[in-house]
Amino acid sequence: MDRIVGEVSRLLAHARGVESASVFGLVRTVERMRGRPLTVKESAELPPGMFGLWRNGDDRDEVFYAPWVAAPDRTVAHELGHILLGHGGLPVEEAVRHTLPPEWHDMASFMLRQCGHDAGADEQLRQLERDAEGFASELCRRISGAGRARSARIRSHFNEIL
Template sequence: MWHTCIHMRPNGPGWRLVMTNRVSEAVDRLFRVATSGEASTLAGLMEAAARDRKRPITVVQSNKNLPIGVFGQWVQHPDRDEVSCADWVHARERTLAHELGHILLGHRGRPAREFAEEFLPAAAHGLAKIMLRRECSDGHDAEEIEAEAFASRLLGRVNSNQASRNPGVRARLDEAIR
């Protein structure tokens, strides 16, 4: 299944709170199942997620042409998940954390382009690709917002874990807590 944006409109005033709780719970769960060594890097956390789900997650550099504005992609195979990142992306870890968020938050994506290409003549595949492209930048796509919040919270915790291992930072943190 090819992950694309699914446009869901947030419903009601409590939507953000529900989203925040789901994101927090997913990040907290990932840190609970990770070993201390795994919890210090995104790669380690991806290994922990794969082990917890009993389903491998493979990270690959994308050589294929992703649609304009698409930084990364999650592909569900029958036996594994594959996360790719466009080779030009500067914030690679952010993109991978975002895709991991889609996986752990149970997002499904839609295989619309593949479905269309299966039924359309080859000459129409390019047009179908353009027509089925979804904009993720409108700020209203609930799954994209959730995945971004997940990436932000996850990388914030990883970075704070790394900072707390620095003896100087650790001493200042200990001093501030006293």
């Protein structure tokens, strides 16, 4: 079974009650599975062009989504994909681009290279984004296509068959 499909199935199999009826309901499931708090909030402080962000702290996770996104559930599903697929969070150079003013980007990149930061990780970053997007697509498809099945476990098995 494909890793992404497997993780979506695992998430839905752990859902209780109506949690599997929505992406936001599955936040509680992810908390239980990981044994740590997860908060999801709208944030007007995300920079232009950034739909969502996952911050993984030592003792908790936070997911933020921009107020202007057309489908917040899809954005949150993407960030849940990063979490459940074991991605490490935002790479340093990407974080620099989102937090520092554009006129500082070249200097910051130069300083990171001097510290031995691998600037050639662009393809790896693209793959992580493709995986998270695949997770979001699969999860949203299953939630919307589950029909009248009441149990998350039944829905998960039903969707695996499809």
